[in-house]
Amino acid sequence: MVKRRGDKMKTSIKRSKEDLIFDIINYTVLTLALFVVAYPLYFIVIASISDPDAVNNGLVWLLPVGITGEGYERIFQDSRIWLGYKNTFIYTIVGTLINITLTMMIAYPLSRKDFSGKKFLMIFLMITMYFNGGLIPTYLVVKDLHLNNSWWVMVILGAVSVYNVIIARTFLQNNIPEELYEAASIDGCSHFVFFIKMVLPLSKAIIAVLTLYYGIGHWNEFMRALIYLRDEKLYPLQIILRSILVQNMSQDPMMGDVENAVEMARIGELIKYGVIIVASVPVLLLYPLLQKYFVQGVMIGSVKG
Amino acid sequence: MQGIQKAKGERSLRSQIGKKQKVHKQSFIKKIIKTVKKDYQLYLLALPAIVYFILFHYWPMYGVQIAFKDFIAVKGITGSPWVGFKHFERFFTSFQFWRLMKNTLGISIYQLVAGFPIPIIMALLLNQTRNKRFKKVVQTVTYAPHFISVVVLTGMMYIFLSPRNGIVNQFIGLFGKDSVFFLGDPKYFKSVFVFSGVWQNAGWGSIIYLAALSGINPELYEAAKVDGATKLQTIWNIDIPGIMPTAVILLIMNVGRIMDVGFQKAYLLQNSLNVEASEIIATYIYKIGLLQSQYSYSTAIGLFNTIINIILLVSVNKIAKKVSDTSLW
Numbered sequence: 356m357v358k359r360r361g362d363k364m365k366t367s368i369k370r371s372k373e374d375l376i377f378d379i380i381n382y383t384v385l386t387l388a389l390f391v392v393a394y395p396l397y398f399i400v401i402a403s404i405s406d407p408d409a410v411n412n413g414l415v416w417l418l419p420v421g422i423t424g425e426g427y428e429r430i431f432q433d434s435r436i437w438l439g440y441k442n443t444f445i446y447t448i449v450g451t452l453i454n455i456t457l458t459m460m461i462a463y464p465l466s467r468k469d470f471s472g473k474k475f476l477m478i479f480l481m482i483t484m485y486f487n488g489g490l491i492p493t494y495l496v497v498k499d500l501h502l503n504n505s506w507w508v509m510v511i512l513g514a515v516s517v518y519n520v521i522i523a524r525t526f527l528q529n530n531i532p533e534e535l536y537e538a539a540s541i542d543g544c545s546h547f548v549f550f551i552k553m554v555l556p557l558s559k560a561i562i563a564v565l566t567l568y569y570g571i572g573h574w575n576e577f578m579r580a581l582i583y584l585r586d587e588k589l590y591p592l593q594i595i596l597r598s599i600l601v602q603n604m605s606q607d608p609m610m611g612d613v614e615n616a617v618e619m620a621r622i623g624e625l626i627k628y629g630v631i632i633v634a635s636v637p638v639l640l641l642y643p644l645l646q647k648y649f650v651q652g653v654m655i656g657s658v659k660g
Numbered sequence: 661m662q663g664i665q666k667a668k669g670e671r672s673l674r675s676q677i678g679k680k681q682k683v684h685k686q687s688f689i690k691k692i693i694k695t696v697k698k699d700y701q702l703y704l705l706a707l708p709a710i711v712y713f714i715l716f717h718y719w720p721m722y723g724v725q726i727a728f729k730d731f732i733a734v735k736g737i738t739g740s741p742w743v744g745f746k747h748f749e750r751f752f753t754s755f756q757f758w759r760l761m762k763n764t765l766g767i768s769i770y771q772l773v774a775g776f777p778i779p780i781i782m783a784l785l786l787n788q789t790r791n792k793r794f795k796k797v798v799q800t801v802t803y804a805p806h807f808i809s810v811v812v813l814t815g816m817m818y819i820f821l822s823p824r825n826g827i828v829n830q831f832i833g834l835f836g837k838d839s840v841f842f843l844g845d846p847k848y849f850k851s852v853f854v855f856s857g858v859w860q861n862a863g864w865g866s867i868i869y870l871a872a873l874s875g876i877n878p879e880l881y882e883a884a885k886v887d888g889a890t891k892l893q894t895i896w897n898i899d900i901p902g903i904m905p906t907a908v909i910l911l912i913m914n915v916g917r918i919m920d921v922g923f924q925k926a927y928l929l930q931n932s933l934n935v936e937a938s939e940i941i942a943t944y945i946y947k948i949g950l951l952q953s954q955y956s957y958s959t960a961i962g963l964f965n966t967i968i969n970i971i972l973l974v975s976v977n978k979i980a981k982k983v984s985d986t987s988l989w
Contacts, residue, residue, distance in 0.1 A: 373890045381785050385798050388782065392859065393801050395816060398827060413830040461709035464702035471695045472703060476710075483713055485916070485970060488720025489962030491949045495726075495737070496719050512716060515709045546701035575809035578924050582950060593811045600815025601928055627819060631812050638807050646800060653867045 403427070403628035407621045410628075426625035430633055438588070439595035442506075446591055447573040450510040454569040455562060457515045462523035463550050468533060480517045490582070497583060508583045509576070509591065519565055522655050526561040527554065564652035567645055571638060592634055599630050727960035740956075747960035756944065764940045767926075768918045771854045776914065778858055779865030780907060784895055786866065787873045802863025814928040817856055818843065843929060846937035853925065853938075868910070869903050876902040908986040916973030919965045941965050 402410045406421030414420050430436055464470050465477065487493070494503075502508045531554055539549050555562075577593040584590060603623070722737070727747060729740040751757055782802070789795045805813075820826050821842040829839035842848045880898050889897070923942035930938040941961060949958030973988075981987040 370888055370890050373892065377788070377891045381788055382794070385782075385785055385789065385794075388862075389798050389801055392805060392863065395820060395859075396804070399816065399819075411825040413825070413827075413833075457709045457712060461706045464699075464706045467702065469698075470702050471699050472706070476706060479710070479713065483717040485973065486721065486966060487717060488722075488724050489959055489966065490945055491955045491959045491962070492720035492723030492726065493716065494950065495723055495955070496716065500715070511712075514712050514716075520709070546705065550705060571807055575807075575811075577809065577811050581927075582946075593809055596809075596811045596815065597928065600811065601818060627815065631815060634812060635808060639804070642804060642807060643800065646803065649803070650867055653864075654871045 399628050399631050403625070403632050407625040411621075411624065423625075425622065426629035427633075429622060429626055430629050435590075435595050436592070436630070436633070439590055439592035442589060443574060443592040446506070446509045446576070447570055450514075450573045451566055451570045453510055453514050454516075454519075455565055458519050458523055458565055458569075459555065459558065459562070460550075461515065462520050462527055463546075463554055465520070465524045466527035466531065467536075480520060484517050494582065503583055504585045504589070506589055509573075509579060509589075512579055512583075513572070516569075519568060522652060523558075523561050523565060526655050527558065530561075531557055560648070560651065561655070563645070563648045564655070567641075567648055568652060574638060596630060596634055600627055724959060724963055726956045727963045729956060731955040731959075743956075747957045748964065750957065751961050751964065756939075759936075760939060760941050760944055763937060764919060764921055764942075767850050767853055767921045767940065770850050771857060771921070772914055772918070774854050775858050775862070775865075776911065778862045780869055780903065782862060783866040783869030783873060783903070784899055786870060787899065788891055788895070799863070803867070804863075805860040806864035808860065810922070810924040810928060813856060813860060814925060817852065817929065821852065841933075843931065844933035846934050849929070849934045849937035853929065856925070857922075868906060872903040872906040873899060904984070905986045908980050908984050909988065912973070912976050912980050912988055915976040916969055918972055919969050 398415075401417075401419040402415055403426055404422050404424065405415045405419040406423055407426075409415050409420040461476075465473055467473070488496075497503050497508060497512070502511065535553065536544075536546075536549055539553065544552075575593060576591060577597070580589075580591050580594050584594070726737055726740065728742060728744060729737075730743050730746075731737070731740045786795055786798060789798075808816075820828050823829055823839045823841040823844070826839075828842070832839060840848070842852050876898060880902075881894065884894050884898060919941060921940050921942060923940075923946065926938055926940050927943050927946065930943060942965075945958050945962050945965075948954050948961065977987050977989065
C-alpha cells in the first residue's frame with residue numbers, strides 16, 4: 356500500500372516536472388513568435404518618426420531617435436496620396452455595400468430548407484470556386500461590358516464571394532428558425548418583407564463579419580486596379596503605395612524643393628515608413644475593436660455544411 | 661356481344677390511361693406553378709447574385725475556348741478560327757515551361773511543407789497556455805499581419821531586407837558576416853516568399869484549429885488527467901486526433917490550389933535580378949496576356965493551370981477519403 360502510494364507520487368512528480376519543462380518551452384516559443392511578429396510592425400512605427408540618418412546607421416532599435424515629423428509632413432503634402440486615399444475610400448464604401456446586399460440576398464434563400472432551387476444554386480456557386488475563365492477571358496468580358504478603366508470595375512468585380520455566401524448561409528440556418536417565417540407567412544408576410552424586417556435585423560453579427568472581410572478586401576485591393584485601370588485619377592491607394600514602396604518613386608513630384616540627391620534619398624526612406632503607417636491606419640484602428648467578429652467569421656466558416 | 665364488350669373495355673381502358681396521363685401532366689404543371697408561386701420571391705432575391713456569377717464567372721468560362729483558337733479581336737470569340745492544341749503544344753515545348761513549372765511547384769510545395777504545420781503547432785501550444793492574458797496578447801498580435809495589404813508587406817520586405825541598411829542585414833553584420841542581397845538573388849527567393857507568408861498568416865491560420873480544439877469533449881481531458889498523462893501526451897493522444905479532420909480538409913483544399921501561387925506577391929517581389937526564380941505561371945500569364953496581348957496563348961496556359969489544380973483536388977480528395985474517411989465531398 357505504502358509502496359504503491361510512493362509510486363503514484365513518483366509518477367506525479369515526474370509528470371509535473373515534465374509539464375514544467377513543457378510549459379517553459381511553450382512560453383518561450385510563443386514569446387519568440389510574439390516578438391518576431393510584433394517587432395517589424397513596431398520598428399516601422401518608430402522609424403517613421405526618427406531621423407532617417409539614425410535609421411540608416413542602425414541606431415534605431417527600441418526607441419525613436421531624433422524625433423521628426425518631416426516624413427508625415429511630406430506625405431500629407433503629396434496630392435497623389437490624398438487622391439488614392441479618396442478613391443480607395445469610395446471603392447471600399449460602395450463596393451462593400453454592394454457586397455453585403457448581394458451576399459445576404461442570396462444567402463437567405465439558400466438557408467431555407469424548403470427552397471426548391473437550393474441544391475442547384477449551391478452547385479452553380481461551387482463550380483466557380485474551382486473553375487474560372489482565367490485572366491484574359493475575364494478581361495475580355497469586362498472590356499465588352501465597357502467597364503474597363505472605369506471605377507465600376509473596382510466595385511463590381513468580386514461583388515459576391517462564394518466563401519462569404521456560405522458563411523452567411525450557415526449563420527442564417529443556425530440563427531433564423533424556419534418556424535419564424537411560417538408564423539409570419541400565416542399573417543400574410545411575404546419573403547421580401549420577412550427578409551427586410553426579420554432576417555436583416557437578426558443578422559447584425561454576420562453583417563459585421565462580412566463588412567469587415569469585404570471592406571478590408573477592398574481597402575487592400577491591388578491586382579484589379581493593376582489590370583483594369585489606366586487613368587491615374589482612378590488609382591486606389593495600393594497602386595500609389597507600390598510606386599512609393601516598391602518602385603522607389605517617392606521622389607518625383609513632391610521633391611521639387613529638394614535639390615540635393617542625397618537629401619532626396621534620405622527623405623525618400625523616411626516617407627516609406629510613414630506611408631506604410633498612413634495606409635494601414637484605418638485597418639489597424641478598427642482591428643482591435645473588431646477582432647472578435649473576425650474570429651467569429653472563421654468559426655462560422657469552419658462549420659462544415 | 662363479346663366483341664363489343666371487349667371494345668368497350670379497351671376504350672374505357674384507353675380513356676383511363678389518357679385520363680391518368682392528363683392528370684399526371686396536370687399535376688406536374690401544377691407542381692411547377694405551385695413551386696414558382698411559393699418560391700418566386702426567393703428566386704428574385706437570389707437573382708442579382710446569379711446575374712453577377714453568370715456575367716463575371718460563367719461568361720468568361722465560355723471565353724476559355726479562345727485557348728483552342730487564334731483570337732482575333734475584330735472577329736470576336738466565336739468568329740476566331742479553331743487551331744486545336746497549337747497553343748498548348750507551344751507552351752509545353754517552350755523553354756519557359758520547365759522553369760515555370762519548377763518555380764511554381766517549388767514555391768507552393770515549400771509553402772505547404774513549411775506553412776501548413778506551423779499554424780497547427782501554434783494552436784496546440786496556445787491551447788496549453790493557462791495564462792489567459794498572455795494567450796490573448798499572442799493571438800491579437802499574431803492575427804494582425806493578416807490584414808496588411810500585399811503591397812505594404814512587400815514594401816516592408818524591401819525595407820527590412822535591403823542589403824545596404826536593412827535591419828536584417830544589420831543584424832547579420834553584428835556577427836561580422838557580409839550582407840546578403842535577399843531580393844536580388846534567385847537562390848533566396850523561395851525562402852523569402854514562403855517565410856514572409858508564414859509571418860503574415862500563421863497566426864490567422866491557427867484560429868480554425870483553436871476552434872476545433874475547443875470542440876473536443878472535455879471528458880477526454882479529465883480521463884487523461886486521472887490516468888496521469890503529461891501535457892505532451894495529452895497533445896499527442898487527444899489534441900492531434902481531435903483536429904485531424906480539420907487538418908485533412910484544409911490539406912485537401914491547399915493541395916487543390918497548389919498551382920495558385922499568389923500572383924500579387926510574386927509580381928511585386930519580382931525584379932530583373934531574381935526573375936530566374938520568381939517567374940511563376942501566374943506572373944507569366946499576366947505578362948503574355950496583358951502586356952504582350954497574346955490572348956489565346958495566355959488563356960491556354962491559364963487553362964492548363966486550372967486543369968492541373970482540379971486533377972490534384974479530385975485525386976487528393978479520393979486518397980483522403982480512403983485513408984482517413986474525411987473528404988470534401
